[in-house]
Amino acid sequence: xxxxxxxxxLAVMAPLLARLQIAGLRRHWRPYVIVSAVMPAGxxxxxxxxxPDIARAEQVQVVVGAMLLAEAISTIVMLSQQTAWLRxxxxxxxxxxxPISAPLYLTVTFVCYTVFAWPGVACIMVEGxxxxxxxxxxxxxxxxxxxxxxxxxxxxxxLIGLLSPREGLAGLFGNLVMMGVLFAGLxxxxxxxxxxxxxxxxxxxGSGMSLLRQATLGGAAPWSDWLGLAVYAAVALAAAxxxxxxxx
Amino acid sequence: xxxxxxxxxxxxxxxxxxVFAGGVRANDGITFDLAGGQTVGILGPNGAGxxxxxxQIVGLARPTAGGIELRGRSVTPRARWLREQVAYLPQHPxxxxxxxxxxxxxxxxALRGHAPRSARARALEVLEALGLTDLRDRLVANxxxxxxxxxxxxxxxxxxxxxxxxxxxxxxxxxxxxRRVWALIGGLRHPERLILLVSHNxxxxxxxxxxxxILHRGRVFAEGTPGxxxxxxxxxxxxxxRYTGGPELLGHTGAAAGADGQDVHRxxxxxxxxxxxxxxxxxxxxxxxxxxLDINLREPTLEELYLSYRDEMETADARRAAxxxxx
Numbered sequence: 001x002x003x004x005x006x007x008x009x010l011a012v013m014a015p016l017l018a019r020l021q022i023a024g025l026r027r028h029w030r031p032y033v034i035v036s037a038v039m040p041a042g043x044x045x046x047x048x049x050x051x052p053d054i055a056r057a058e059q060v061q062v063v064v065g066a067m068l069l070a071e072a073i074s075t076i077v078m079l080s081q082q083t084a085w086l087r088x089x090x091x092x093x094x095x096x097x098x099p100i101s102a103p104l105y106l107t108v109t110f111v112c113y114t115v116f117a118w119p120g121v122a123c124i125m126v127e128g129x130x131x132x133x134x135x136x137x138x139x140x141x142x143x144x145x146x147x148x149x150x151x152x153x154x155x156x157x158x159l160i161g162l163l164s165p166r167e168g169l170a171g172l173f174g175n176l177v178m179m180g181v182l183f184a185g186l187x188x189x190x191x192x193x194x195x196x197x198x199x200x201x202x203x204x205x206g207s208g209m210s211l212l213r214q215a216t217l218g219g220a221a222p223w224s225d226w227l228g229l230a231v232y233a234a235v236a237l238a239a240a241x242x243x244x245x246x247x248x
Numbered sequence: 249x250x251x252x253x254x255x256x257x258x259x260x261x262x263x264x265x266x267v268f269a270g271g272v273r274a275n276d277g278i279t280f281d282l283a284g285g286q287t288v289g290i291l292g293p294n295g296a297g298x299x300x301x302x303x304q305i306v307g308l309a310r311p312t313a314g315g316i317e318l319r320g321r322s323v324t325p326r327a328r329w330l331r332e333q334v335a336y337l338p339q340h341p342x343x344x345x346x347x348x349x350x351x352x353x354x355x356x357x358a359l360r361g362h363a364p365r366s367a368r369a370r371a372l373e374v375l376e377a378l379g380l381t382d383l384r385d386r387l388v389a390n391x392x393x394x395x396x397x398x399x400x401x402x403x404x405x406x407x408x409x410x411x412x413x414x415x416x417x418x419x420x421x422x423x424x425x426x427r428r429v430w431a432l433i434g435g436l437r438h439p440e441r442l443i444l445l446v447s448h449n450x451x452x453x454x455x456x457x458x459x460x461x462i463l464h465r466g467r468v469f470a471e472g473t474p475g476x477x478x479x480x481x482x483x484x485x486x487x488x489x490r491y492t493g494g495p496e497l498l499g500h501t502g503a504a505a506g507a508d509g510q511d512v513h514r515x516x517x518x519x520x521x522x523x524x525x526x527x528x529x530x531x532x533x534x535x536x537x538x539x540x541l542d543i544n545l546r547e548p549t550l551e552e553l554y555l556s557y558r559d560e561m562e563t564a565d566a567r568r569a570a571x572x573x574x575x
Contacts, residue, residue: 007332008361016358023346027389090340094403097306098359099331247325248268248309 007099017105021112024082032113036073037120040066041127043186048131056134063128063136064212065185068149068205070120072181075113075150076157077174083161084170092244102241106158107151110237114150121146125216134216141215148229149208153181155236156204162243181205204232258284258442259305259411263314266300266466274300276466277314282459284410287433287443289453291554292463293561298446299339301463302413305444306336318411335360337404337414342396344403345389349380352388353402360407367406374402377432379425393420401429408436413444418452430456454550462554464561474550481548481556487524488516488544489531497539498530512541 008016025032044066047054054062086092095105128134156177164170184200200206207229214221264278275297282288290298303309305316307325316323323330344352350371357367375381378398383391388399397420404414417433418426426449433456436443447453460477462470470477495501495513502513519527524545531540548556 007328008359013359016355019351020344020347020355023344023351026346026387028346086343090338091343093308093336093338093340094343094356096308096326097331097334097336098356099328099361100359102326245326247307248303 010101010104013100014104014108017100017108018112021109024112025116031078032074032116033119036070036078036117037123039073040069040120041124043069043182044124044127044131047186059128059132059134060213060217061209062186063124063132063134064209064216065182065205066124066128067121067146067212068185068208069178069182070124071114071117071146071150072153072178072205074117075110075153076160076178076181077171079109079113079154079157080160080164080170080174081167083158084164084167085161087162088167096244102244103237106154106237106240106244109158110151110154111147113154113157114147117150118146135218136216137218139215139218141221142212145208145211145215145229148233149205149212152204152208152229152233152236155233155240158240159236159243162240162246177203185209204236207232257281257317258319259444260317261301261305261314262316264301264304264311264316265313266297266304266309267312274466275304275311278463278466278468279314280461280468280471282442284442285437285439286458287437287445287456288459288461289450289457289550290444290446290461290463291450291453292469293558296463297466298463299415300466302336302415302444302446305411306334306413307331308336332361333409334411334413335404335407335409337401337412337417339415339419342388342400342403345387347388348385349388349391349399349402350375350384352399353406356403357406360409362407370406371402374406374432377435378402378428394422394425397421398425398429401432405432405436408438408441410440411442411444412436415446416448417445418447418449426452450551450554451549457550460550460554462557464557464564469561470557474553477550477553478547481553483521484518484548485521485524486516486544486546486548486552487519487527488514488542488546489540490514490542491536491539492541493539497536498527 044062047062125136129136157174160173160177161170164173180203184203184205200209207225210225211221211229259282261281262279264275265273266275267273278297278301290301292298300309304311305318305323307323307327307330310325318330318333321329342352344355347355353374354367354371357370358364362370372381375384378401380395380398380402383395388396391399401417405412414433417429421429430452433443433445445453445457454474457474459473460471461468470480472480490512491497491502492512494511497513497515500515502515517524517527528543528545530536531543
């Protein structure tokens with residue numbers, strides 16, 4: 001029995017790691033794909049029924065906020081619980097002793113969990129167009145925005161899962177952050193106090209909201225939002241890498 | 249390098265200490281040097297620090313004090329070069345529950361650098377060796393406990409590395425599965441490889457190990473080859489007989505062994521070898537020979553050696569407790 005070559009090239013490693021994550025859909029496609037869509041879509045419908053006469057800007061915010069909420073449910077709530085289980089059960093050791101790149105492993109994981117929510121995101125766009133008559137564009141810019149927002153939120157989700165002392169606490173913290181994304185996305189900031197708009201900037205969905213609003217309406221987003229979201233995603237990824245590699 | 253290509257200091261551990269949050273001391277100044285090309289059994293009672301030692305060696309746990317060198321390089325937890333050098337079989341469940349058995353093993357081989365064709369061949373080879381070929385398309389999540397354990401073992405050994413740390417490989421396995429696992433571990437031997445084996449199944453591990461480390465309370469209690477440990481414990485041997493007829497033989501009374509309604513008795517002596525040979529000669533005297541069913545003159549097994557160390561450990565603990573001293 002001879003020794004194996006010790007390291008796979010990144011181009012080989014990335015699809016293999018993606019395959020590991022996508023395999024999760026075999027047993028858990030309902031929570032990953034449906035649950036992440038149902039709650040945001042339900043909220044959009046409820047708001048349409050209870051407040052049919054809100055302004056156009058607020059209608060856009062509700063729909064865009066619900067799209068990001070779908071991603072938040074997958075990347076924050078579900079990923080934090082899955083990561084906490086992996087950590088608490090020591091099943092994560094399997095990955096930790098393999099010669100794979102930790103940033104690549106986490107990035108691939110975040111992207112997969114983001115994409116799991118995209119059927120829901122598409123449904124909410126259509127729902128927004130039907131209920132509010134919004135001219136929502138399926139622009140190519142939406143892809144990098146949703147991916148960057150997914151990586152930023154995935155970083156938060158993984159951080160919660162990796163640092164929580166118990167799986168149940170990870171679920172609690174994940175839901176609290178998801179609630180923040182919900183409020184920031186669906187409550188018009190014009191009606192909120194100044195501190196609330198600053199608090200929204202602390203959430204991974206802050207810059208994503210602004211960018212997505214512009215993208216879906218076909219407008220140009222300010223570069224500061226792009227920079228903000230990219231920096232947020234990079235910092236969240238770096239923090240998650242640190243938490244993953246932190247030895248006992 | 250030794251003539252066989254093995255490094256004499258494949259693994260060096262010096263003053264290794266691990267204190268967990270809350271003050272629990274898992275390892276306490278463990279020191280040993282191990283050459284490559286051998287399989288080393290790490291034995292000890294529950295809580296002796298065996299698994300923590302393995303986790304520190306493979307870089308999953310950071311030592312509180314002391315250091316580890318693998319093939320001349322200082323071990324830093326989670327270092328990339330270290331992960332290329334070590335494979336680890338944990339006691340815990342496998343992360344790859346959503347994959348099929350083949351995918352779990354094949355993917356692990358590929359992530360360890362095997363080209364797809366080679367990874368596939370290695371995966372099939374290991375699955376065959378462990379009797380998992382028929383289960384190759386089943387989801388890992390749907391397997392029984394023993395089958396799941398076999399897949400974890402397959403994933404750990406599919407791409408052998410210079411250091412292989414196997415924690416309780418035969419846990420949860422039936423006798424046939426255990427036999428396959430020990431055969432697979434035997435096949436991992438290589439002059440440039442060191443296999444560390446934590447096992448409570450000392451009797452089965454005996455055939456696989458070249459050297460033994462016995463841990464107690466986070467320290468090395470005894471170390472050496474099974475032969476050296478036997479010599480250290482004295483030159484005694486076991487003389488065991490089964491015989492029929494009355495319970496009296498050579499002035500001793502045998503314990504009834506009861507088989508097929510026969511009046512079968514068993515006697516067992518722990519004796520210095522010359523005395524055992526003298527008594528054996530007496531037993532083979534014509535007067536007794538017709539009554540003998542079995543005669544067994546043997547050295548103590550590794551398990552018996554280990555149990556004799558356990559007695560010593562318990563005595564040391566009792567003395568420490570009586571003295572009111574801490575560790």
